[in-house]
Structure formats: structure tokens, C-alpha cells
Amino acid sequence: xxxxxxxxxxxxxxxxxxxxxxxxxxxxxxxxxxxxxxxxxxxxxxxxxxxxxxxxxxxxxxxxxxxxxxxxxxxxxxxxxxxxxxxxxxxxxxxxxxxxxxxxxxxxxxxxxxxxxxxxxxxxxxxxxxxxxxxxxxxxxxxxxxxxxxxxxxxxxxxxxxxxxxxxxxxxxxxxxxxxxxxxxxxxxxxxxxxxxxxxxxxxxxxxxxxxxxxxxxxxxxxxxxxxxxxxxxxxxxxxxxxxxxxxxxxxxxxxxxxxxxxxxxxxxxxxxxxxxxxxxxxxxxxxxxxxxxxxxxxxxxxxxxxxxxxxxxxxxxxxxxxxxxxxxx
Amino acid sequence: xxxxxxxxxxxxxxxxxxxxxxxxxxxxxxxxxxxxxxxxxxxxxxxxxxxxxxxxxxxxxxxxxxxxxxxxxxxxxxxxxxxxxxxxxxxxxxxxxxxxxxxxxxxxxxxxxxxxxxxxxxxxxxxxxxxxxxxxxxxxxxxxxxxxxxxxxxxxxxxxxxxxxxxxxxxxxxxxxxxxxxxxxxxxxxxxxxxxxxxxxxxxxxxxxxxxxxxxxxxxxxxxxxxxxxxxxxxxxxxxxxxxxxxxxxxxxxxxxxxxxxxxxxxxxxxxxxxxxxxxxxxxxxxxxxxxxxxxxxxxxxxxxxxxxxxxxxxxxxxxxxxxxxxxxx
Numbered sequence: 001x002x003x004x005x006x007x008x009x010x011x012x013x014x015x016x017x018x019x020x021x022x023x024x025x026x027x028x029x030x031x032x033x034x035x036x037x038x039x040x041x042x043x044x045x046x047x048x049x050x051x052x053x054x055x056x057x058x059x060x061x062x063x064x065x066x067x068x069x070x071x072x073x074x075x076x077x078x079x080x081x082x083x084x085x086x087x088x089x090x091x092x093x094x095x096x097x098x099x100x101x102x103x104x105x106x107x108x109x110x111x112x113x114x115x116x117x118x119x120x121x122x123x124x125x126x127x128x129x130x131x132x133x134x135x136x137x138x139x140x141x142x143x144x145x146x147x148x149x150x151x152x153x154x155x156x157x158x159x160x161x162x163x164x165x166x167x168x169x170x171x172x173x174x175x176x177x178x179x180x181x182x183x184x185x186x187x188x189x190x191x192x193x194x195x196x197x198x199x200x201x202x203x204x205x206x207x208x209x210x211x212x213x214x215x216x217x218x219x220x221x222x223x224x225x226x227x228x229x230x231x232x233x234x235x236x237x238x239x240x241x242x243x244x245x246x247x248x249x250x251x252x253x254x255x256x257x258x259x260x261x262x263x264x265x266x267x268x269x270x271x272x273x274x275x276x277x278x279x280x281x282x283x284x285x286x287x288x289x290x291x292x293x294x295x296x297x298x299x300x301x302x303x304x305x306x307x308x309x310x311x312x313x314x315x316x317x318x319x320x321x322x323x324x325x326x327x328x329x330x
Numbered sequence: 331x332x333x334x335x336x337x338x339x340x341x342x343x344x345x346x347x348x349x350x351x352x353x354x355x356x357x358x359x360x361x362x363x364x365x366x367x368x369x370x371x372x373x374x375x376x377x378x379x380x381x382x383x384x385x386x387x388x389x390x391x392x393x394x395x396x397x398x399x400x401x402x403x404x405x406x407x408x409x410x411x412x413x414x415x416x417x418x419x420x421x422x423x424x425x426x427x428x429x430x431x432x433x434x435x436x437x438x439x440x441x442x443x444x445x446x447x448x449x450x451x452x453x454x455x456x457x458x459x460x461x462x463x464x465x466x467x468x469x470x471x472x473x474x475x476x477x478x479x480x481x482x483x484x485x486x487x488x489x490x491x492x493x494x495x496x497x498x499x500x501x502x503x504x505x506x507x508x509x510x511x512x513x514x515x516x517x518x519x520x521x522x523x524x525x526x527x528x529x530x531x532x533x534x535x536x537x538x539x540x541x542x543x544x545x546x547x548x549x550x551x552x553x554x555x556x557x558x559x560x561x562x563x564x565x566x567x568x569x570x571x572x573x574x575x576x577x578x579x580x581x582x583x584x585x586x587x588x589x590x591x592x593x594x595x596x597x598x599x600x601x602x603x604x605x606x607x608x609x610x611x612x613x614x615x616x617x618x619x620x621x622x623x624x625x626x627x628x629x630x631x632x633x634x635x636x637x638x639x640x641x642x643x644x645x646x647x648x649x650x651x652x653x654x655x656x657x658x659x660x
Contacts, residue, residue, distance in 0.1 A: 018369075023563045024478045025400040025547055026370040026468070031361040039348075040356040041412040041451045041465055048454060070355040082371040084463050121371045124378060128458020133414050135371055135465040138356070148354045217355055233353045 006123055010104035016080055016117025027082065027119035029137065036145060037079075038138040040070040046088070046129035051173060055091070055099035055130055058197055060106030066220065067136040068114060068201035069274040073218035075146040075210035076138030077203065078114055083107070083121035086131040114203055144210050146278070151215040151234035155279035157303035158288065160202050162195075162248040163223055163275065164267025169196025182257060188250040195248075199274035208291035209278060216278035222271040224323050227303070228311045230279065237308035238279075242268065242315050246300040261316045268313075269323070279305050336453055340434035346410055346447025357412065357449035359467070366475060367409075368468040370400040376418070376459035381503060385421070385429035385460055388527055390436030396550065397466040398444060398531035399604040403548035405476040405540035406468030407533065408444055413437070413451035416461040444533055474540050476608070481545035481564035485609035487633035488618065490532050492525075492578040493553055493605065494597025499526025512587060518580040525578075529604035538621040539608060546608035552601040554653050557633070558641045560609065567638035568609075572598065572645050576630040591646045598643075599653070609635050 007022050015022055018029045031037060044050050044066070050059045064081070071078055085103070087096060111117060119137070169192035171179040184192070202218075209216055215234055217226040223245060231238040242264050247255065255263040280288060285301070292299040306312075315321035337352050345352055348359045361367060374380050374396070380389045394411070401408055415433070417426060441447060449467070499522035501509040514522070532548075539546055545564055547556040553575060561568040572594050577585065585593040610618060615631070622629040636642075645651035 020477065020479075023559070024404070026368045026404050026406070028404075028475050029367040029369060030472065031365075031367060033363065035361075037359040037361060037367075038356045039359060039412060039449055039465075039467075041414055041463075043414040043416060043452055043454050043463070045416060045454050045456050047457065074354070074356050074358075076356070082369060082465055084371055084373040086373060086375060086461055119369055122373055124373050124375050126375050126459060126461060127377065128461075129456060131416055131456060131458075131461045133371075133373070133463045135369075135412055137369075142360065145358050147350065149350075229353070 006100050010100050011118060014104065014107055014111060014118040016119060018080055018117065018119045022120060029080065029119065034142050035139045036142050038071055038074045038076040038140055038145060039135065040067050041133065041135040042067050042070065043131065043133040045131050056102030057106030057109065060103045061110050061198065063132050063134050064107065064110040065199045065201050066274060067134050068203060069199065069218040069220065071136055071138035072202045072206055073146070073216045073276055074138065074140065075144060075206045076140045077206060078116035079137045079139050080117050080119040081137065082119050082135045084133040086124045086126035088130050089125050089127045140210065146209050146213050146216045148215055148217050148230050149233035151230050151236055151279040151305045152281065153236060153305055153307060154282065155214055155305040156282050156285060156301050157227065157238055157240065157279050157305065158299050159223065159246055159275055159277050159302050160205065160297055160299050161246070161273070161275040162251065162298065163245050163273050164251045164270060165192050165195035165248050166199065166272040167267055167270030168192040168251060168254060169194065170272065182254060184250070191250055196272060201274060202276050202297065204295045205276065205292065205297055208288065209276065212280045212284040212288050213278040214280060216276055219273040219275045219277050220271055222269040223277060224269045224311060224313065225271070226277045230277065231309065231311055235309070237306045237310055237312065238303055239306050239312045239314060240303035242313055242321065244300060244302040246298060261321065265321065336430050340430050341448060344434065344437055344441060344448040346449060348410055348447065348449045352450060359410065359449065364472050365469045366472050368401055368404045368406040368470055368475060369465065370397050371463065371465040372397050372400065373461065373463040375461050386432030387436030387439065390433045391440050391528065393462050393464050394437065394440040395529045395531050396604060397464050398533060399529065399548040399550065401466055401468035402532045402536055403476065403546045403606055404468065404470065405474060405536045406470045407536060408446035409467045409469050410447050410449040411467065412449050412465045414463040416454045416456035418460050419455050419457045470540065476539050476543050476546045478545055478547050478560050479563035481560050481566055481609040481635045482611065483566060483635055483637060484612065485544055485635040486612050486615060486631050487557065487568055487570065487609050487635065488629050489553065489576055489605055489607050489632050490535065490627055490629050491603070491605040492581065492628065493575050493603050494581045494600060495522050495525035495578050496529065496602040497597055497600030498522040498581060498584060499524065500602065512584060514580070521580055526602060531604060532606050532627065534625045535606065535622065535627055538618065539606065542610045542614040542618050543608040544610060546606055549603040549605045549607050550601055552599040553607060554599045554641060554643065555601070556607045560607065561639065561641055565639070567636045567640055567642065568633055569636050569642045569644065570633035572643055572651065574630060574632040576628060591651065595651065
């Protein structure tokens with residue numbers, strides 16, 4: 001299986017007209033009038049950002065989902081993407097073909113779920129871990145991008161979905177001893193692992209985000225880390241209430257089975273949630289809740305924007321807790 | 331040296347306003363009216379696309395140059411880029427900082443030479459070879475992109491610059507035995523090696539290309555390979571004259587020191603030239619030569635577009651030569 005075969009057999013069906021049948025050196029995109037382009041590029045390395053040896057659909061979906069999550073946080077809808085894949089040399093011809101077929105299926109799944117196309121990219125072999133990178137193009141109406149730096153004094157801080165499930169799912173996937181001692185039910189373990197394996201980019205909320213939010217980031221590196229980024233970029237302080245960080249029933253149960261505060265801190269700094277962390281004026285709170293309810297998305301108030309700088313986390317007993325680890329530094 | 335330090339110390343000075351100070355999840359680009367976007371993404375792997383252990387300015391320049399060459403072939407000027415770097419884990423903190431400083435200097439050199447900015451990207455560590463990827467955005471006036479598929483019957487086929495110098499430069503860099511037996515002068519060896527190390531994207535010719543050319547590709551995988559791509563994409567046949575493939579004096583001398591035809595074939599299939607291979611109606615021949623002369627660029631007629639399909643190479647004695655290797659398949 002050589003580069004041209006991979007392109008012709010597996011990638012060609014995924015290509016939009018912008019990709020010029022993958023026959024050219026570059027893609028051609030004519031931006032519609034009145035649209036700003038949002039661009040994001042994330043790289044995943046085998047054994048760091050996805051599990052070793054997982055060369056198929058799950059990894060392809062993860063690559064697109066984490067990039068889509070960046071677009072969602074900016075209020076943007078995806079338009080297309082460029083893809084680079086470095087396939088490990090240790091894969092023999094037949095395994096490589098199987099992996100490529102499965103990987104392309106994962107790309108197809110996400111493309112059709114979120115309605116965007118492949119524009120181009122390249123393929124190489126690597127004598128090392130599989131390394132994949134996608135550059136996504138998204139569109140927002142001119143001037144409507146939601147920035148990290150837009151938080152305003154008095155804003156409410158919100159989180160979408162549940163925090164920490166993905167982290168516990170990674171512990172399940174890695175058969176981590178901590179979690180084995182806890183002995184989750186098979187339903188809980190399955191639920192967590194799926195949360196880790198299949199992050200859901202919150203693209204269904206982008207219209208509301210553009211309407212109501214002043215600032216947003218997606219939670220890739222943990223709630224604390226992203227909140228600190230928003231606070232710093234906005235030259236303000238964020239106060240978070242640990243007791244308000246939204247957890248699933250399963251994760252709530254896990255927290256209560258140990259030192260609740262310590263475990264909630266761990267889940268809030270772990271990352272890989274790919275939920276939205278956003279700030280909005282309090283006058284929009286009802287509208288935000290209604291809009292989220294309409295699409296079946298949980299949204300939770302977890303803090304507020306105050307004067308000052310940095311991050312303050314209020315613990316379970318109402319006292320500030322020191323944050324020793326803002327997030328996971330890849 | 332962690333991700334945030336690399337970004338703040340070395341990348342921040344390279345960022346355009348579109349990069350939002352690298353403080354956001356994504357970049358924001360407002361395309362000017364009347365412009366099409368040209369997008370290209372190329373990945374380089376240590377030991378495959380650049381020499382092992384070369385983590386500094388040369389490699390950074392190579393990464394941008396090979397992507398810029400793709401834009402040049404489409405008649406586009408660069409606007410900005412997203413960059414992903416996967417730094418090898420074996421580099422200790424101090425070497426890593428040195429490499430990062432040097433790498434960023436290479437980026438700065440190319441950015442200022444061709445007038446474009448960094449928009450964003452990401453950084454990871456890898457337990458394997460350094461792997462770097464850039465996505466370049468270029469602009470052309472609406473509808474003016476030069477495609478691979480535009481060749482027309484009767485077009486002249488042209489090549490810019492000299493072919494094969496980069497290949498011989500790679501042989502010098504690798505201390506290849508073939509070349510050692512030939513014993514080039516130190517000037518020749520230096521000239522070849524520089525040609526390999528510092529490909530020059532032919533951006534100075536893009537206006538002429540848009541004016542006169544029907545089809546173009548940049549020569550990354552060898553003259554034969556790229557000519558075949560143009561022929562196939564255009565549903566026509568290309569006939570190339572081996573004796574016309576432009577060589578530097580040094581490379582010409584090397585060819586004459588062995589089997590000239592075999593050596594010319596080798597240089598024409600080797601790749602890494604990053605010259606332009608383009609087709610244009612014969613009525614534009616004078617204008618093309620004048621335009622090239624004005625910017626000090628050598629351009630040479632090397633063939634023609636005929637009826638049929640595929641590629642025909644006419645050898646030194648006027649007879650067709652079988653092409654066994656269209657190019658280097660990475």
C-alpha cells in the first residue's frame with residue numbers, strides 16, 4: 001500500500017470539490033462573503049494522545065473531534081480539513097491496508113456527522129509512533145468569533161456536559177491500579193471508557209455561544225487550566241466553585257468513595273473532556289439554559305468573573321483550595 | 331522548556347494579528363474579497379525528509395520552503411501558516427532550548443524573506459524521530475489558480491532552475507560512495523549541498539505563471555513524476571527531451587563523467603528540486619523568457635504536450651527511453 005493507493009482507495013471518497021480530486025499540490029477554497037475563517041491544527045502522537053497500537057477508526061475520530069472542539073469553542077462550524085498521517089513502518093502491507101481502511105471509516109463517520117469534507121494533506125511513513133495532524137477550517141459570520149479574551153467583569157462561568165468522565169475512562173483503558181481498587185461496575189467502566197474514546201465536539205451549541213457568550217475555550221487540558229487561560233487573556237480573575245463542577249452519577253460516586261475534595265480537584269485538572277468552558281453576562285442565564293435544554297446539553301454554572309488576576313478555587317467547605325496542577329501539560 | 335515557554339519566548343515574535351497572540355484555541359483570518367485561498371500541508375520526518383539530528387534553522391527553513399513551493403506552483407502568494415512540531419524526547423532541556431531558538435530563527439528568516447506570518451499550531455513531544463508539519467495559506471485572485479490539470483494540446487513544457495543539484499547535494503551530505511568515487515571539487519560539493527539544504531520556492535515567478543501557464547506542479551518528486559501527474563490530470567500525453575533537462579555546470583560535468591543518459595535519467599527522477607514544471611501555449615514563449623530573465627530565473631523548454639496519455643521520454647540519441655522509476659516515492 002503506497003501513498004497513491006491510500007489516496008485513491010480510501011481518501012478520494014472523502015474529498016470535497018475544494019480538494020481537486022487530490023490530484024493537485026494544494027486545495028482551492030473560495031471563502032463566502034461575510035465569513036471569517038477560524039483555523040486550528042492539533043497533532044496526536046501514539047502513546048501520548050491516543051493509546052498505543054490504535055491505528056483505526058477510533059483514533060481518526062479522536063483527531064477530528066479534538067480539532068472540531070476547538071472550532072466549537074470559537075462559535076464556528078467546520079468547512080473542511082487537511083490531514084497528515086505518519087504511519088508506523090512496523091506495520092506490514094496487509095495490516096497497514098486494514099488500518100488505513102478502518103482509519104478512513106472513522107474520518108467518514110465524523111465528516112458525515114458534522115457535514116464537512118477533506119481538502120487535502122499528505123502521508124508519510126515513520127520509524128516511530130504514529131503521528132497524525134489535522135488542520136481544520138471553520139467559518140463564523142464576520143466579527144462573531146468567540147474569543148478566550150472576551151470575559152467581562154461579573155460574567156457567570158459555565159461548563160457544558162460532565163467533567164472527569166474521560167479521565168476515569170483513560171484509567172479504565174490503562175487498567176490503572178487506583179481505579180481497580182475502586183472496582184467500578186462494568187456499566188460504569190464502559191461509560192467512562194466511551195467518554196474517553198469518543199469525545200463529542202459541542203458544535204450543536206455554537207449558535208447560542210455566539211449569541212450569549214463573551215469568552216470560551218474548550219476543555220482539553222482541564223477546567224482549571226482553561227479557566228486560567230480565559231482569566232489571563234481577559235485580564236480578570238475567575239473564581240470557581242469546586243462543588244459546582246458537573247459530574248456524572250458514576251464519577252460523583254467515585255468521588256464520594258474517597259477524599260471528595262481531592263478527587264474533584266483531580267477530575268477538574270485532568271483534561272480530555274472537550275466540553276465548553278464559557279463566560280456570559282448573568283442576564284443571559286435563562287436563555288442559555290433554555291437553548292441547552294432544547295438540544296439536550298447539560299450546562300452548569302461553576303463560577304464567576306471577578307476583579308484581579310489568576311484563578312481562585314473555592315473548595316467543598318467554602319475555603320479557597322490551592323491548585324497545584326492547573327492541568328495536564330502534554 | 332515547556333510548551334508555553336516555547337510559544338512565549340520563540341514563537342510569539344513570529345505571529346501575525348491572525349494568531350491572536352497565540353492565546354486562543356484557534357486563529358482568525360478574514361479573507362479579502364476577490365481572493366481564493368490555496369491550502370497546502372506537508373509533513374517532514376527526521377531521517378526521511380531531512381537529515382537525522384538536524385533540529386535547527388535549516389530544517390525549519392526546509393519545512394516552510396517545501397510548502398511555499400506548492401503555493402508558488404499554484405500561482406499563489408503566502409498569507410500565513412499553522413505549525414506543528416513534535417520534538418524528540420531524547421533532547422535534554424538545554425539542547426531543546428537551543429534547538430527551539432535556532433528553529434524559530436529559521437522560521438523568522440523565511441517569513442521575512444517571503445512576507446507572511448505565523449497564525450498558530452501546536453507542539454508535542456515524541457519518543458521517536460522529530461516530525462514537523464506546516465499548513466500554509468496562500469492567496470490568488472479569484473479563479474486564477476494554476477492547476478495541474480490545465481495542460482492543453484500543443485503546450486510547451488518548461489522547467490525553472492536546474493534539475494538534480496539537490497539530489498547530488500543529498501549524496502554529498504550522506505557521503506555516498508558513488509559520489510566519493512567521482513571526487514567533486516569542494517566548490518562543486520558545496521554548491522550541491524547548498525542546493526539540497528536550501529530549496530528556493532519560486533514565488534518571484536507567480537505573477538508570470540498566472541499570466542502565461544496552463545498547468546503547473548512543483549518538482550518535489552522528480553521531473554518525470556510531476557510531468558506524469560500533469561499529463562494524467564490533464565488527460566493528455568507529455569513528451570520530454572532528456573537532453574533539454576536543464577543542469578548546472580557541475581551536474582553536467584558529473585553526467586559526462588559516466589553514462590550520460592543514465593545519469594540524466596537519475597537526476598530527472600530524483601526529486602527535491604522544488605523547481606516549477608509548467609506548460610504554456612507556445613505563443614507565450616518570448617514573454618515567459620523575458621519575465622524570467624527580469625528576475626534572474628533560468629527557464630528551459632524541456633518538452634511538449636501531445637495527444638494520448640502518459641509520459642514519453644526521448645533519450646540522448648533521439649530514441650524513447652523506458653522510465654523505470656517515475657520519481658522518488660517517500
